[in-house]
Amino acid sequence: MLGTRREILLGGLALLGAAAVRKPAFAAASSYFDGTLVDNGVTFRRTNFAKIDRKWHRQVVKYFSSEPIGTVVVDTRHHFLYVIMENKTAIRYGVGVGREGFKWFGRATIDAKSLWPRWTPPPEMRKRHPELPEFVAGGSPKNPLGPRAMYLHRDGVDTGYRFHGTLEPWSIGKDASSGCIRMFNEDAIDLYQRCPIGTAVQVLPHIADQAESTTQVSQTTPVE
Template identity: 40%
Template sequence: MNSLSRRSVIVGGISFLALSGHAEASQKSWYIGRIPDKPFDIPLVDKTRIPRQFRRQTVPYLGRETAGTILINKQERFLYYVEDAGRAIRFGIAVGRDGQRWGGEAIVERRAQWPTWTRTANMRRRNPSLPQRVPGGPNNPLGARALYLYRNGQDTLYRIHGTNEPWTIGKAASSGCIRMLNEHILNSSERCATARALSLSSLRQS
């Protein structure tokens, strides 16, 4: 595995169900403020509602990958960003449901701010009622940022992205992508933007 230009990912699950007033109120209770951003502010999640192990934290890292490498442990629902001096930043993630999990290595070819969601052929077969596309914004299932994964010059259709469903972090809930809290993908995508090479690897063990 090389430096910061590689990654492996998984694409987030999407639900376009109408919300009842009770459900809307319950979901709003997850947010305690806003992070200024353009063209939309980012809802700030109440971290006390996230299990402690899935909150952002710095942890020891004794592996061989160099600083700037991203590692994903799908079994434990963690994404690691390797830093210098034997450390890594660990983030809780949501991963794909059984049968919808992608692994391996890929190159992050681009990143997007408030990305547009476009359904894939597989999604269309599973649920023909899904819209063809959803423009970027607070209601978009890809959240505030997305990192696009490529392999051998081809788009894998898998992403590391934000989410408007923070209650899914730590679960197998997506259609294959890796979901992060919006404030976490914001931090990660900014790090990627400053590096020419960023690598992402799928871990079988921590």
């Protein structure tokens, strides 16, 4: 059963909210980026992975699970997302998860995907933040969803939660969102390629410390 600590889905507010993680000063924030990449005709800032703790880098790990191969499992306590592979392994990604009061757990499926998605703040969010625009175009450097969004549904109904990129790479590994699972933009592109429509998703409070790093996966280079 899909639920939250409030025992409700937060609907549109799950898309994005005021982050609990304070933005670094301009110079410090800029250090999280290194040059640019081009993806499907859109230029965006490349993550400076030399600045990022290696544990948050995409990597192959030993992983034991009863879930079928291809399932996505999110460990919210440790801020990891796993794609289960063969031979008791998984690809592990560092992620940002919902802050206190916005955490959620349960099963869902990826029922829709979008490349350079448009972001429309839900009405509830615009009431809280009237300065927000009606929408932000896909590919805009101000779009908080980044280059990819994967939409999580349960029983055919949109939960309001997504896997997506981020404008704030320093928030990966933290409780930072209003419920969505945010990723480095390069990782959102990689996950999008690996997860077809219908991919099963399980979001858990935590997973036992059973995943040991084996091999780092090279960062995906977007293509024209």
